[in-house]
Amino acid sequence: MSLVLTLASRNLFHDRLRFVATMVGIVFSVVLVMIQMGLFLGFGRMVTTMIDHASADFWILPKGAKCFEDPSLLDVKLRDRVATMEGVSWAVPLVIGFSDWRLESGEVTPVFIVSADLRDGSLQPFNVVDGNVQALTQGANVAVDRSYFDRLGVSSVGSTAEIRGRKVRVVAITDGIRSFATTPYVFVDLKNARNYTGTPRDRASSVLVRLKDDADREKVLSAIRAEAGDAEVLTSDDFRSRSRSFWLFGTGAGAALFAGALLGVIVGTVIVAQTLYSSTKDHLSEFATLRAMGSSNAYIYGVIIYQALINAVVGFAIAAGIGFIVVQMTAKSALPIVITPWLMAALFALTVVMCVASGIGAIIRVVRIDPATVFMR
Amino acid sequence: MNDYVVEAKSVEKTLGRGAGEVQALRGVDLALRRGELTLLMGPSGSGKTTLLLVLGCMLTPSSGSVTVCGTPTAGADKEALARIRREHVGFVFQSYHLFPTLTAAQNVQLALDIRGEHGRRAAEKSREALAMVGLEPKANSLPGGLSGGEQQRVAIARALVANPSVVLADEPTGALDGKNGQTIMRILADTAHERERAVLVVTHDPRVVPYADRIVEIEDGLIVQERPGETDRPRMPKTVPFRM
16 A cells, blocks of 8 residues: 555644644534535425425425415415316315414414314324324314424423314324424314414415326326416426425525535635645755655645545534534524535535545645755755 | 667756846766766855756756757646656655655655556565665654664665666765765665666765765866766775665
């Protein structure tokens, strides 16, 4: 094996304090980028949670509706016309909206009502850990997520509260249905959803459409669009993409996350570049000796590049460990940080590029070395 | 074909620019041949080191020509000069210039590494070179754990391990006491005589004169005297047997 790696590692580890400083810089940078991008992914997933868990092929939405939580309404008669179209299995109106939840203590907190469809299963509570979802069809029953127990003053199935002055009873508990806006989702049946959100009987937030297995998807989509008039018809993928785009870029949240990530890259690059340059400067006489001995420039670049790669690998390994802990710690939080294998691979590539790019300054310095200087010392 | 490994003809070298311009060499002719240890002597500022740099392909002459193992250095760029050094020249520096974080064996192996020789064979060659200078037991020592004389012997092993045609040594005894200086000169003389290398030693140390086959004196960038060394001297006892 070539001594390039040995020389590079000895150069790095020889000055432990500087190596630690370099690691701190890289780890800080990579963890910052990792968290920002993890938040981005987590946010992106969270804003489409309901769309992801609906079993609809198409969403009929009021024109210009930007996301699942959009308060616009459409004419519910459209649902009847679509439901009878060829290739359509079912079409179900969905009503959503904000309402007030009064705890038994008298405290009031905002909630986000979602109408559950238990008959066709277009959208209903998921990840149910306790109680009976079917009971939502009876009386003023609700399903809530256990992560909001404190906020809603709920402790178990059977707990009671009031929504808009009407008494409700918790009949089902879910786990992990969290709202990125921190307003708890409350599942109720369609009729109650209208009452709690003040939505008129002839209106709905959207209509979810499911196709028959043998339906011609494109043909039915065109037919529904022709029938929809002012309303928009989107596939689930399109609606997911539109929601994500609105929350991440329409609100500036995504830009802020990207700006944080960019800052991390810049900070990391500057720190690594600075430490690599100073390390190279400290070893200039050794590089000059190599050059005097007849070493090619490529050999010397190899030493510097290996130094950068060692920085990248060690720094990334530490950062990945920290990232793993952060993921575990935020898994149950309002905004979990999501780190996918692809994100990890991209971050590793970014770390390598960042560290190698940081070596350019050192390489430029080394190129200017005059090997004759070894005879002057 | 002659025995000359390095030939300098009418070499002139100007250093610096404008008011700081210095004519360091003024038409030097010098040839180094195999099996001969040449001493290059002269006062400070006489052009010794500049001539060494030109012969060692660190600098190209302003005029005249230098040929190393048949390869002219005229017009060669930095990489081409480095290749000539890599293929034909071994250097020994006054300040050793060992890598402080590498062991003695690794320091020697580095000379092979830059030539693309890696692995077990390179490690063996490095150990053999260290044995040649009597330092195999210190193969795993870092330079900081070696005396000045031992460090210089490691540097010589590094210069010789790749079998260069010419060894250029700049004040190799300058930082050593008399005993260590003699050991180093014995090794360099044996390198010239027994391994048939051309060895040029730049020095102002008169104690090394007995090891010379030829003595060249330089002043103000001109070779002012060239005379034979003590060629009839008895061969110095070797410190260790040569095995390479």
